[in-house]
Amino acid sequence: NCSQTRCCNCRQTFAAFYSCCCFQTCLYFLRLLQFSVAVCFCPSASVALTHFPPCRSLQCQKLGDAVCPLLVFVNPKSGGLKGRELLHSFRKLLNPHQVFDITNGGPLAGLHAFREVPRFRVLVCGGDGTVGWVLGVLETVRHKLVCREPPIGIVPLGTGNDLARILRWGPGYGGDDPHHILASVDEADEVQMDRWTILMTAIIKNVRHPELQMNNYFGLGIDAELSLDFHLAREGEPDKFTSRFHNKGVYVKVGLQKISRSRSLHKELQLQVDKQPVPLPNIEGLIFINIPSWGSGADLWGSEADGRFSRPRIDDGLLEVVGVTGVVHMGQVQSGLRCGIRIAQGSYIRLIVSKELPVQVDGEPWLQAPGHIIISALCSHRPTGRQTQDEGSTSC
Template identity: 30%
Template sequence: MSNATSSLDSGNEEIQHLEKTCKLTDSSDYEQKNSPTHQETSSYSIYGVDWSKHAKSTSHCWLPYLPKKSSSSRLCTCLLCQNSQLRSDSSFMECPTCSLIVHSTHLSEYTEANNYSNQCSLPPCRPSFMDDSTTDDTTTYDQHCWSPLSNLSKPCTYCKNKKLKATSNDRHDQETLETEFVCMWCSRQCHRLCWENIKNDANNNQCDYGEFSNIIVRPQWLHRATNNPCRFQACMPESPGANDNLLAPVIFFVNKLSGGQKGQEFYRTLVRLLNPRQVFLLENDSTVMQALEIYSSLHNARVCICGGDGTVGWILSHLVDRFPSLTNLPAGICPLGTGNDLSRVLGWGNEYTSARLFKTLTQIARAHPVALDRWKIHLETLDPNASDAEFGTIHRSRFSFREHPKFIRNAELPVYDNHRTPINSFFFNYISFGLDAAVVMDFHARRTRDPSEFTSPFKNKLMFINESRKYFNEFAFGIAWNIGSYIRLICDGQDLTNTIRNYHSVVLLNTPGFGSGTQPWGRTSTTTAVNDFEAQDFSDRMIEVLALNTTQMALIHVGFRGTRIAQCRQVRVELSHPMPVHMDGEPFYLAGSTAVDITHAGQVMVLNNE
């Protein structure tokens, strides 16, 4: 990967910042450094999607080869290869866009020699951007991009037959009949004889980009840009066609560790179905900034966040900060996490399946943009002596433990050392304090230590249940302690600590969803107030505060609700002891004598699929 080096006007501070931080790759450092052919001495790499100045429109997206159970014998497609038979899966690279497979040594040779021209020994990939230095005819990019195919899996697009009968016993005729073609954009298939009849016919060779045509970034929309630190800029033609108003190109952000670490497989699927330059593997903030800088001016563009609640919150915060209020690219969600609460609320489903992916791809262009509140947490250190004196007056049960709850006693264990501060300062869904956050904290700490044990959402849920068993005493003897002994709750300036006695968790909700699909606030009428509480609305700049005891923590999973405390515009939570906190899928510990101020921090446009 190479850093952007474009020279820009000194007055444009945002572009200068991007120039310093924007690493031009979406294939990830992980893919490069762990690929078999990575060379530290190379001045640039050709693995993953190439965003460098050497990039060609038909450059491949090389990734480590993943064998498929149904695959037969595999051959290296390099024309210069002297031993095309694959020896071991680890020595090969593949392009998921066009399915080519090559020995990794060939790519090493190209990289070491800094010689991209040698790649002429490989068949080209389908074009991913418009190279203005080679052509200015945009119509050439809307034609079929044919690739050889061993057998048709469906009838030929043109003759409507799956097989053709030979008219002679000539061997050449037999080989011709056995060669088929598939379009790498629209996936239409045809016989070679049919292809030869239409390949020079502009009308018959026109491609409509298939069932995902309205969300694909067309190659002619993406150009090199000398005034952009990311070297590329996307925009639609100035004279749109009759159907262009139906187009809604989508930019995908994929967390490779989500979905039981299935994110990379998910990434390869998207790269195969869409333009690889519209799909980004998440590595750091620079990756997000790069994508938004390239596609921010693309008409009617949308974003799809592929990950869990933490990933969703991360990208949404970037959208709020990058665009003026409520003008951001609206964001949909493909749920790859364990909880996926915001995805459920917005109608994008509760977990990832291949069927869910295709459904998301067809629905995201039709989903309706809606506003979603964002909330900010601000941490303040309190005077320990003053806070101890104040909390000393808080009522404690006569059945109180001789010891504090386990999550208080074990707060200083080394296993939590990497989780002492929040990874960000904003949330869109929820934040909770107490026993439920303690269970999530232990689950997250174990997943961080042993990621290989968490290989699917279902297994993740089993591991979560196993972690909750560690707090058996806290659940079984809930009468002996309460969360009000350790925190002070202040809503819109009013001290409501007395209302959380006999409870074990405090939850603040921006949306109805919490804890993998529960709705602890319960349902309220959309038109009238119930028990002095207005209908819950994630765009009303109000946050709902509720409390859960150990019984309610179980019952909310079968449709019951918690105890409503308040609807307010700002909340202050003061901690007398170290406390586990769970915020949009990301748990962390806060030190004692800490105050958490929670205030409204803008809104973002998201896509509602209900």
């Protein structure tokens, strides 16, 4: 009897219910930790739930003010088998229709299902690229959601996990109990983070790259070249790239192969920051950073005070422009022995590229044709920072 406040199957009480617009059946959900919902099937609805098409939506009919459901995206290809294990674990703990395999149709299906929910949170289980994917789709469909800025938490399953590091979700997933992950999401603080849009225009006709969004950093030159070589190696033999340790080993191997090479990047680029020309030193890599973590946790900008620049923050509306002289310099930065060459800070970047060169956005590399590149502010978003036992606040 769907009008009862207790499930006719397990006799549990419920704080909310959804209506299935496909099967016209009431589906009751048991509240868990005040923000997520666990499965509780009425006998008449179990078949409908099992075969519920992912393209359909759950229409929210009644939610208490304190209820904030959790929408979970999992990349099962990240973190070796850990991504797949998390997908199965969360589908057991929560309603399976609020846990989405992001490799099966992307984030759109989950956001569509939650479009009428007045308050919800998002948990992304994957690397920085997966987080950026979700944020990008969210930006595209934001105007269609009742909750336009859901806070986003992270379970870091990638290789670098730089965004997860600065938000204190950790350098990588260590096999935490999924119950503990849900409790951490419930206790996390919200912080504002700048996001950026990158517009690329190629000089060669019929060569275009779509407008991109950046959360972490944008690199040109040697760091992007290493990322591109790693990406091609992983595409060639994906079964070998199942652990962060192996992935970092491949990065080291690729870097050693580039030590003897040199590239005068300052001769191939013209840089403007806030409409002012900025001369470039003799460098092999140019990196624009939005967060104080690069290359698996390295502080590329450095912590020393400098009267020329303000102290970087993830919500200051500024990008830091940094140069590296080569692979050895990058290794020293990642070892904490040096920092990058500070070049500028600004909110509007314009680059003129005279030759084809490798570029990368948040770890996603490609070869960019000569042309113009413009980086400007997109918006601020509210990711969640994880609390620690030593600190009650996680604002950066």
